[in-house]
Amino acid sequence: MANLKLVAGVLIVLVVVGAAIMIVMRGGEGETAQSPETPRQVVLLGSGATFIHPQLDKWAKEFTAIYPSIRIEYNPTGSGTGQTQFMQKVVDFAGSDPPLPASRWAEARGRPEGVIQMPVILGSVVIAYNIPGLEGRLKLDGETIALIYKGEIEYWDDPRIKALNPDLKLPNQKIVAVHRSDSSGTTHIFTLFLHKAAPHVWPKELVEKAIEWPVDKTGRGLGGKGNQGVVELVRRTSYSIGYVEYAYAVLTGLPWALVRNVEGVFIDATPETIMAAAENAYPLLPPSLEDDFNKAWEAIVYAPGKNSYPITSFSFLIFYKVYSPDKVDAIKKFIEWVNTEGQKPKNIVEGYVPIPESIRQYNLRALQLIKSSG
Amino acid sequence: MDTRRLKDKIFTITVIALSIVAIAPVFHIIIYVSYRGLPVIVESGLEFFTSIPNAVTDPKPGGIAQAIIGTLYLTATASIIAVPIATLAAVFSSEFPRSRLTHVVRAASRSLLEVATIIVGMLVFALLVLPTGRFTAVAGSVALAIVMIPYVYTYVELAMLSVPRTYVDAAYSLGMSRALVIYHKLRIMRRGVVRGLMIGVTKAMGETAPLLFTAFGARNVLFGGPLEPIDALPLMIFQFIQTGYDNWIKLAWGGAFILLISYLTLFIVTRVLVKEVKY
Numbered sequence: 001m002a003n004l005k006l007v008a009g010v011l012i013v014l015v016v017v018g019a020a021i022m023i024v025m026r027g028g029e030g031e032t033a034q035s036p037e038t039p040r041q042v043v044l045l046g047s048g049a050t051f052i053h054p055q056l057d058k059w060a061k062e063f064t065a066i067y068p069s070i071r072i073e074y075n076p077t078g079s080g081t082g083q084t085q086f087m088q089k090v091v092d093f094a095g096s097d098p099p100l101p102a103s104r105w106a107e108a109r110g111r112p113e114g115v116i117q118m119p120v121i122l123g124s125v126v127i128a129y130n131i132p133g134l135e136g137r138l139k140l141d142g143e144t145i146a147l148i149y150k151g152e153i154e155y156w157d158d159p160r161i162k163a164l165n166p167d168l169k170l171p172n173q174k175i176v177a178v179h180r181s182d183s184s185g186t187t188h189i190f191t192l193f194l195h196k197a198a199p200h201v202w203p204k205e206l207v208e209k210a211i212e213w214p215v216d217k218t219g220r221g222l223g224g225k226g227n228q229g230v231v232e233l234v235r236r237t238s239y240s241i242g243y244v245e246y247a248y249a250v251l252t253g254l255p256w257a258l259v260r261n262v263e264g265v266f267i268d269a270t271p272e273t274i275m276a277a278a279e280n281a282y283p284l285l286p287p288s289l290e291d292d293f294n295k296a297w298e299a300i301v302y303a304p305g306k307n308s309y310p311i312t313s314f315s316f317l318i319f320y321k322v323y324s325p326d327k328v329d330a331i332k333k334f335i336e337w338v339n340t341e342g343q344k345p346k347n348i349v350e351g352y353v354p355i356p357e358s359i360r361q362y363n364l365r366a367l368q369l370i371k372s373s374g
Numbered sequence: 375m376d377t378r379r380l381k382d383k384i385f386t387i388t389v390i391a392l393s394i395v396a397i398a399p400v401f402h403i404i405i406y407v408s409y410r411g412l413p414v415i416v417e418s419g420l421e422f423f424t425s426i427p428n429a430v431t432d433p434k435p436g437g438i439a440q441a442i443i444g445t446l447y448l449t450a451t452a453s454i455i456a457v458p459i460a461t462l463a464a465v466f467s468s469e470f471p472r473s474r475l476t477h478v479v480r481a482a483s484r485s486l487l488e489v490a491t492i493i494v495g496m497l498v499f500a501l502l503v504l505p506t507g508r509f510t511a512v513a514g515s516v517a518l519a520i521v522m523i524p525y526v527y528t529y530v531e532l533a534m535l536s537v538p539r540t541y542v543d544a545a546y547s548l549g550m551s552r553a554l555v556i557y558h559k560l561r562i563m564r565r566g567v568v569r570g571l572m573i574g575v576t577k578a579m580g581e582t583a584p585l586l587f588t589a590f591g592a593r594n595v596l597f598g599g600p601l602e603p604i605d606a607l608p609l610m611i612f613q614f615i616q617t618g619y620d621n622w623i624k625l626a627w628g629g630a631f632i633l634l635i636s637y638l639t640l641f642i643v644t645r646v647l648v649k650e651v652k653y
Contacts, residue, residue: 041595054619054622057430057593057594060594061429071595075590075603090504090508227618228618251619350431
């Protein structure tokens with residue numbers, strides 16, 4: 001009897017699963033075979049930075065709504081993996097917070113497929129804090145932040161912080177400095193800012209995606225995984241400070257500090273001030289999209305200009321110069337759309353900042369560069 | 375009350391308390407995942423099972439149909455590849471325990487169990503993705519099959535070996551052929567065999583690492599076919615939960631709930647259907 005039941009059970013499961021797969025397969029075919037003139041949907045695969053993922057997914061959906069014959073799939077594997085997969089030619093484009101390192105760029109440039117990089121969206125890092133009972137907005141500069149993360153400023157009412165905030169009632173409490181425990185582009189931008197703003201306090205050796213934090217040795221440092229981990233720690237730890245991606249911070253409601261820029265102005269991170277930094281870094285972009293972008297990427301951090309928020313960064317998309325005939329038009333349409341319609345407020349996700357008009361025009365030069373292999 | 379009884383009581387209570395502590399995490403997972411996941415499914419309704427995820431800007435989260443379809447497809451195809459290979463290998467090594475090939479298979483299976491599944495993903499990436507220049511559902515199926523094989527093999531072999539020798543001798547002395555004996559051994563030990571299959575299937579359903587570099591994930595289509603990238607529940611949960619956006623975090627919890635329900639159903643159904651053989 002048990003045997004019969006077993007056989008019946010297995011049969012039922014098989015039939016159900018089989019039927020489901022059949023339905024799904026037919027549904028899928030129906031969807032890929034769109035209309036007579038576009039027999040197959042072109043799929044563009046991207047991989048890389050997690051930062052750009054929600055924004056790129058928004059773009060992908062809006063883009064496909066207009067061009068149903070093209071579908072874009074993006075996998076948030078991290079900037080490093082995205083670059084590697086770009087070099088291995090298993091994706092159609094990559095997303096990366098920093099541009100290709102000089103050596104990788106040179107290798108890609110030398111290959112027949114070539115390489116084109118472009119900054120498509122802006123990010124920035126804010127200094128979030130948790131000081132219970134504090135009224136008013138905290139002001140900081142690169143040097144005090146560097147000293148906090150070095151462990152040399154120990155208390156919130158340190159004279160060096162007080163000097164920047166004469167009108168605030170700062171408590172006599174120890175500062176807990178929260179940082180990322182994982183390797184991250186956010187850490188890279190943040191430490192680059194500290195070095196550029198206070199080179200005598202923060203040496204070049206401490207500019208990296210992951211570093212040994214000096215403050216950890218004093219026991220007042222804490223590491224969190226991802227933006228999420230840092231936000232959680234800052235929220236839970238009174239009298240703490242932490243650096244967080246702007247796109248993430250706007251969703252959390254934590255207060256963040258005004259940061260002094262090159263011109264000596266204490267400035268808030270807003271879409272306008274972040275865009276101003278990009279506008280001021282625009283003249284430092286390389287002459288061609290095929291060039292090395294590392295200098296430009298460093299230039300936007302602590303960029304000149306009264307209105308520039310100092311901890312701002314570009315996020316890049318990396319393309320080939322040559323595509324197969326079936327993909328070349330799709331890629332061009334996507335690049336064109338991202339740099340025109342895609343930058344309009346209705347297509348920008350909350351927390352992301354569009355690139356200024358000048359850089360959009362700059363990016364559109366790619367349309368002349370990209371060629372078909374056939 | 376005498377001290378012996380008292381000691382006995384204390385011991386019993388301690389054992390019960392410790393057992394509760396041991397299984398508490400399981401209940402914690404079930405309760406917490408339901409608490410976070412169930413409201414999402416209620417909120418989205420049928421759309422949760424029929425649509426793809428919405429953009430983060432959308433007021434509603436949308437659905438996870440592509441991930442459910444992907445996990446069903448990947449698990450089914452991985453099982454189709456893995457189960458025959460693993461079962462045949464297990465039958466072979468239980469029938470010829472002294473063969474040199476058995477030693478090799480056993481060693482290979484044991485080391486596969488030890489290998490981190492991300493390595494399996496990278497191996498399949500090097501063998502199937504790099505040469506073709508394409509992430510595919512097929513690569514995902516193969517990677518999951520490799521993850522499944524050692525589990526199914528180990529459990530089925532164990533089941534086969536635990537058939538009492540006297541039964542086998544009796545079968546042969548009645549003039550049964552070897553094939554028939556093997557069939558009856560599998561039948562007697564079906565509970566163990568099915569348990570092996572279930573462990574393999576659940577393992578494949580819950581894996582993220584081997585899919586990262588093979589199936590890749592495709593969230594803007596329900597099903598793109600075997601030669602296109604494909605999504606899976608664990609992959610989607612992993613990538614959505616670390617974003618800051620409500621929509622995607624909700625979908626991740628909803629997906630986790632679906633995965634949990636699938637596990638529980640699989641285990642309960644096989645427990646009920648496959649009865650222990652009394653002998």
